[in-house]
Every structure is written in structure tokens, then in C-alpha cells.
Amino acid sequence: MTLRKRSLPPPKTGRGEMTRRKILDAAKREIGRRGFAEASISTITAEAGVAQGTFYIYFRTKEDVMRELVLHMGRMLRHHLTEATAGAKNRLEAEKLGLRAFLDFVRKNPDLYKVVEESQFVDEKVYRQYYTDFAKSYRIALAAAEKRGEVAASKNGVSTEVRAWMLMGISVFLGQRYGLWDPKTPLEPIVEAAAAMIAHGLSPAPGAAPGRAK
Amino acid sequence: MTLRKRSLPPPKTGRGEMTRRKILDAAKREIGRRGFAEASISTITAEAGVAQGTFYIYFRTKEDVMRELVLHMGRMLRHHLTEATAGAKNRLEAEKLGLRAFLDFVRKNPDLYKVVEESQFVDEKVYRQYYTDFAKSYRIALAAAEKRGEVAASKNGVSTEVRAWMLMGISVFLGQRYGLWDPKTPLEPIVEAAAAMIAHGLSPAPGAAPGRAK
DNA sequence: ATGCAATATGAATCAGTTGTCATGTTAGAA
DNA sequence: TTCTAACATGACAACTGATTCATATTGCAT
Structure with a gap:
């Protein structure tokens, strides 16, 4: 109590x-x-x-407003992402649509985005909760996709969780770099490049000719 | 002047x-x-x-100390990473060794890590510089690896830069989650899972049987 | 209409800083 | 040894901005 x-x-x-x-x-x-x-x-x-x-x-205090705004951001973003990824045919497509939607959101709500990031130094608890909650939905979505064979099966217990945090890190950093700091650049090529990397990683495509010299 | x-x-x-x-x-x-x-x-x-x-x-001020500490962190981390990745046979291995070293570094220097993250709200310029510098070395290393055929060729102009920021986001988020917030968990499985994802992405391995039901 | 709870005001209070400065102390060059 | 620039001290002046509070005002239920 x-x-x-x-x-x-x-x-x-x-x-x-x-x-x-x-x-x-x-x-x-x-x-x-x-x-x-x-x-x-x-x-x-x-x-x-x-x-x-x-x-x-x-x-009660200025901190109170921070907390409230973080929760608000969470609700807005969730809503935005849910809408954006609703029509996805599979997880990979959902990732791409979600990233695109996230970058849009950041460009449209730079204030809110910055508030959430700063909340970490004002009320760490609410900040952790924010990302922990996101990670949880992410984990669930990824696990379901694994079951459906849409993404590689995780090798060990932690790997779904690790993937979730990696994907969040990717979004946050691209959001910072291209959403906040460089808000004019067209997003398409960025999302394209990111989606390819999320799907296949850095490895040279195994099907593609590895050494097309010249 | x-x-x-x-x-x-x-x-x-x-x-x-x-x-x-x-x-x-x-x-x-x-x-x-x-x-x-x-x-x-x-x-x-x-x-x-x-x-x-x-x-x-x-x-001169408290802000001055922040700036100095951010630069200090940059130097220390660079040094740590350079040492750790020196013996890597290829870029993929360097990524894995680098991530492992980064997580170690965060666990050993949580204060410094937190200082750098907070610097963003104290002197944004020095914070941007910090990551922009890292992104630059990353880009150079990735471009060289592309030339050598160790990683997939970038499809368009932005993609190397995008990859660099994605990889930084991955490190920072894993650093936060497993370095700062959960400093006891063994790092091996985490690094393992992350390296696999960095190498191959989420896609089911094309060689592996996609639908081994039951 | 009237009365009360909800809402609004803004001057005053209060707590906690930073950055200064007049005054020592130290170490090493000559 | 002596002299001086570098370094160190710590009390405090000056400021800042959050929070309180005694005092209005509003508008709805009756």
C-alpha cells in the first residue's frame, strides 16, 4: 500500500x-x-x-509535468504506430512501416520527443518504464513472428529481448539524427536503407554475386 | 576569429x-x-x-566540466575500442568485439557514460560532435569493409551513414539496458544474439529450413 | 437567486546556488 | 634564502526561481 x-x-x-x-x-x-x-x-x-x-x-512540481508528458508521449506514439503498422503483411513490413511512422512522429513532435529523452535525468523510473513497456510489446510481436516463421528463430533465451532493444536503439538514433537534427532530408532512402539492414544485416547477400569486380 | x-x-x-x-x-x-x-x-x-x-x-562553470568529461569519455572509449578490435579478421568480427568491449566499458564506467548522455541537455553542441565524430569513423570503417566485400554493398548514397547510426543506436541501447540497468547478467549471450542480428538481420536464414514444423 | 466548491490570482516567502574576493600558503627559480 | 607567481581558502553578496498562501472570482446545483 x-x-x-x-x-x-x-x-x-x-x-x-x-x-x-x-x-x-x-x-x-x-x-x-x-x-x-x-x-x-x-x-x-x-x-x-x-x-x-x-x-x-x-x-505538484515541475517533475510532475515531465511524468505526465512522458505518459502522454507513450500513448500518442503507440497510437500512431498501431495505425501505421495495421496493414502490414508480416513483421518485416511492420518494422519498415513502424520506422517510417516513428520518424514522421519525431518530425511532427520534436518537443515531445526531447521531453521523453530528458525525462531520464528527471525521473529515471518513468523513463525506464517507458522503454520497458515498449520493449515488452516488441518482444511479444517478435516472438509471434518467430512462431510464424517470419523472422529467424532466436538461438537462446535472451535473444528476443536483445533484438527488441536493438530495434528500439535503431529507431531512437535514427530519430535523433534524421528526425530531430536533419528534419528536411527525404525519409524514403533512409527507411529503405534501414529496413534492408534490419532484414538482412551487414552480411553480403548470400544469393547475390559477392565479388562483382569493376 | x-x-x-x-x-x-x-x-x-x-x-x-x-x-x-x-x-x-x-x-x-x-x-x-x-x-x-x-x-x-x-x-x-x-x-x-x-x-x-x-x-x-x-x-569557468559546471558546464565546462561537462564538456571536458565528454571529450575525456570520447578519448577513453576510442582507445578501449581500438585495442579491443585490433585483432579482428573482418568487419563482422570487429562489430562483435567492439560491442563486447563497449558493454564492458559501460559497466566499468557508468558515471562517465551517464555524463555523456546527459551532456545532450547541457551542451548539445558537444554531444552532437561526440556522436558525429564516432559516426564518421564508423562510416569510414564500413565503407572500407564494403570495398573488401565483407559487408553488403550500400544501395544508395545515404546507406553507409544510416548503418553507422543504427549501429551506434544498438550499442547505446544495449549499453543502457545491459550495461547500466542490469550490470550482472552475463554478456556473452547478449553479444552473441546481437552479433547474429547485426550479421544477418531478422530474416529467417535463407539456407536454414524455413518451416521445420514440430 | 444564492451558496459553496472549484478555480484563479500574484505578491511574498524561502531555499539553495553560483561566483567573487580579500586574504593566506606553497614551491621552485634565482 | 628569498622572492614571486601560482595556487588555495572560505565566507558571503547577489541572484534565481520554485512554491505557498491569503485573497478573489466563477459557475453550477439547488
Whole structure:
């Protein structure tokens, strides 16, 4: 029964709901732009168009907002990815569609993305949970695909988990490099290249002629 | 000629050198443990066994220390990886040895690792430089391996770069999951699984029987 | 209409920093 | 030995920004 630090009760009226959302939205932009340390409550409330004290009606601390935003990102991203991969014929196609959708998401929501990454240094627990949850769905999806013979069978107990974390790392790094830092470059060739690597790895294609000199 | 904010002159005596190193070391531990925001100059100097003011003889700000530590990590890691992959027969083997060495490094230097990751929110420039530099050496190594036919030829211009970032993402995420968060688990099976995936991807091995039912 | 709970205000409080500085101390060159 | 630049000290001035709180205001249920 460790119910320490309950979250504040949710707003009871429509007005409250609106205000809370305005603050959350301003916080997302502000923290995304300036980072957690630089973002001040006064700036956030100013941007939201409310008084300083109003913040504390809905959130206990600045950290609270981070937690909330991480959960929010999780929900949004999950939804986005579910939609994007719904029509996939197999796991490999799902990986490709998912990566593409993820990069799109990052470009459309750079603030949210940065908030999640920074949450690791504000509330490590929520950050771990975020990735651990993703890893879990990933593991399940991969295990199912293994059963169906769509991906190579794992050699040992850990390998599905390892693959899940590798795939997350790939997405996060490509998201950082091409989603955040280089938001103009066309995504197609990137996704193409990444999907090929995910499917076949670095090895020279065994079927293809290995040494076509000249 | 934008020489703004020159770094402080280096110590001129052995004593100064020692003191500077003690501070840097304490800062590494302190920031690694408590994070950049929580780490205070007074705590760092206390741990280093010097007075508060001494800090400012060697560093302008806390951010300065971060920058220095990121560069330090870069040098140490590069050295560690170079040694570890020296005897590799080919790129695939180098990848495996490199990953293994990286995970070792993370387990031995968790503070330094965390400092580098947090630097992204303290001085984004130095963080980008860190990974951009690594990506560059990676690209060069991959391109050479392609020439030698050790890895699949890239299909288009971006693909070598994409591969480099994917491989870095893989390392960082496995480093986080198995190096930092789960520092006891044996690394062999993890490296084994990861190397297989890096070599062949997710696709069922084309040689292996795809549907050995029951 | 009226009364109460919910919501809103923003000045004041409060805690904790950083970075400075006037004053020693040290070591090694001459 | 003496002299001086380098190094070290630690108290504290100045600042910052989060959080509190006494005081309005709002709007819905009755």
C-alpha cells in the first residue's frame, strides 16, 4: 500500500480541464525548446496565459509535468504506430512501416520527443518504464513472428529481448539524427536503407554475386 | 576569429595538475550519481577535498566540466575500442568485439557514460560532435569493409551513414539496458544474439529450413 | 437567486546556488 | 634564502526561481 505522493485530483469542471491542458501544452513546448532546467514555471504559466499559482492547482512540481508528458508521449506514439503498422503483411513490413511512422512522429513532435529523452535525468523510473513497456510489446510481436516463421528463430533465451532493444536503439538514433537534427532530408532512402539492414544485416547477400569486380 | 569564451589556461605546476584532476574526478562521480542539476559545485569540491573557490581556478562553470568529461569519455572509449578490435579478421568480427568491449566499458564506467548522455541537455553542441565524430569513423570503417566485400554493398548514397547510426543506436541501447540497468547478467549471450542480428538481420536464414514444423 | 466548491490570482516567502574576493600558503627559480 | 607567481581558502553578496498562501472570482446545483 505504498501510495506515496498521489497525483493531484483531476479537474472537476470543463474550465479546469481546459486550463490544465493549456498548462501541459505550454510546458511541452517550453521544456522541448529550452530543456527541463531552463524551463521556468513562470514562463510556462505566462505562455499558457494563467497566473503562476494556477500551476500548482494541477501539478505538484515541475517533475510532475515531465511524468505526465512522458505518459502522454507513450500513448500518442503507440497510437500512431498501431495505425501505421495495421496493414502490414508480416513483421518485416511492420518494422519498415513502424520506422517510417516513428520518424514522421519525431518530425511532427520534436518537443515531445526531447521531453521523453530528458525525462531520464528527471525521473529515471518513468523513463525506464517507458522503454520497458515498449520493449515488452516488441518482444511479444517478435516472438509471434518467430512462431510464424517470419523472422529467424532466436538461438537462446535472451535473444528476443536483445533484438527488441536493438530495434528500439535503431529507431531512437535514427530519430535523433534524421528526425530531430536533419528534419528536411527525404525519409524514403533512409527507411529503405534501414529496413534492408534490419532484414538482412551487414552480411553480403548470400544469393547475390559477392565479388562483382569493376 | 570567434574565440569567445576561451578555456581557462591549464595548470602550470604538478600540484595544479593534481588538483584539477581531483576536481574533474569528483565531478564525474557526482554528476554520474546525482545528475547534472543535483550536483553542486560545493558537493564536488567537498568530495575533491578542496575549497569552493578552487573550482573556479580551473573551470569557468559546471558546464565546462561537462564538456571536458565528454571529450575525456570520447578519448577513453576510442582507445578501449581500438585495442579491443585490433585483432579482428573482418568487419563482422570487429562489430562483435567492439560491442563486447563497449558493454564492458559501460559497466566499468557508468558515471562517465551517464555524463555523456546527459551532456545532450547541457551542451548539445558537444554531444552532437561526440556522436558525429564516432559516426564518421564508423562510416569510414564500413565503407572500407564494403570495398573488401565483407559487408553488403550500400544501395544508395545515404546507406553507409544510416548503418553507422543504427549501429551506434544498438550499442547505446544495449549499453543502457545491459550495461547500466542490469550490470550482472552475463554478456556473452547478449553479444552473441546481437552479433547474429547485426550479421544477418531478422530474416529467417535463407539456407536454414524455413518451416521445420514440430 | 444564492451558496459553496472549484478555480484563479500574484505578491511574498524561502531555499539553495553560483561566483567573487580579500586574504593566506606553497614551491621552485634565482 | 628569498622572492614571486601560482595556487588555495572560505565566507558571503547577489541572484534565481520554485512554491505557498491569503485573497478573489466563477459557475453550477439547488
